[in-house]
Amino acid sequence: MNYSKFSFERHRFFATHSDLLVNSTVTETIRDILEEEEEEQVLILQPGAEGIDSHVWTVYPNQNFGDVYALWAASHSGSPHYRSFIKFDLSSIPIGSDITSATLMFNGRGSSSDTGYSIISLHRVLSSWDEHTITWNNQPPYAEYSIDTEDIDQYSEDMWYSLNVTSPIEDWVQGEYQNYGFVIRQLYENRYRTFLGWSSDGGGTRHPKLEIHYLPP
Numbered sequence: 448m449n450y451s452k453f454s455f456e457r458h459r460f461f462a463t464h465s466d467l468l469v470n471s472t473v474t475e476t477i478r479d480i481l482e483e484e485e486e487e488q489v490l491i492l493q494p495g496a497e498g499i500d501s502h503v504w505t506v507y508p509n510q511n512f513g514d515v516y517a518l519w520a521a522s523h524s525g526s527p528h529y530r531s532f533i534k535f536d537l538s539s540i541p542i543g544s545d546i547t548s549a550t551l552m553f554n555g556r557g558s559s560s561d562t563g564y565s566i567i568s569l570h571r572v573l574s575s576w577d578e579h580t581i582t583w584n585n586q587p588p589y590a591e592y593s594i595d596t597e598d599i600d601q602y603s604e605d606m607w608y609s610l611n612v613t614s615p616i617e618d619w620v621q622g623e624y625q626n627y628g629f630v631i632r633q634l635y636e637n638r639y640r641t642f643l644g645w646s647s648d649g650g651g652t653r654h655p656k657l658e659i660h661y662l663p664p
Contacts, residue, residue: 486662487547492535493656498647499578499628500533500655508583516649518553520567522636530586531644532576534628535657540620543664549616551629552609554653555644557601564601565633565640568593569610572627589630596634599642605653608644616659 501513505528519529557565571594574587581587595610612629619626633640645653 488544488661488663490540490659490661491656492659493654494535494647495654496648498533498654499535500531500646500648501578501581502529502531502646503581503583503586504529505583511580511582513578513581514648516646518555518631518644518646518655519642520565520631520633521641521643522633523639527632527636530583531631531646532572532578532581532586532628533631533655534572534626537616537619537626537659540659540661541663542620542622544620545662545664546613546617546620547660547662549611549613549657549659550609551612552607552656552658553631553644554605554607554650554655555599555642556603556605557599558641558643565599565638565642566596566635567599567608567610567642568596568632568634569612570594570630570632571615571624572630575627586630587627593634594629599640612657616657620661 500518501511502515502517502519504510504512504519505526518531518533520531521529551569570589570592572587572589576585576587594612594615597608597610599608600606615624615629618624631642631644633642645655647654
């Protein structure tokens, strides 16, 4: 028996099978990545007049502004002046979905009369409210901690601003908390600062927008 030939053939056999195992593992990994990418869904919510949003104003504390074109977050004369509330319908996302990212976007501007740029702060609302009855005096409570903040340039005009809302959207879709929407306010309500954005009732294609990336259960 030619042992050197046997040894060579055995080496070639194991080398070939080793390559097959490596190639198989790589193929499976690539397939898993592609399948995961294919499974991810993207939902963009940008309602028009049917959207749910309203600002509230200290000057008219009992008046509702649910059908007004603007969303305000402002503080004047060392006190809160405007806050805005907004809510999106998330019922089209299957319960138990894994939220990979969620971004809330507003189109708007700062004010050149401010003493500096403003910082808007987003908070989770803690109880129900109605777009057509909410006022400054009956506005619902909201979480003290800020979900995210965004700097608004005082000379900005017609710009999009983005806030990361992945965590609260995940909580709402998973059923950890009830979806009561968000409130937008100035981070520091003791300074003269302004943000004026478009609501769902105005601005054409500049309505508030929520983009959600998720993996269905």
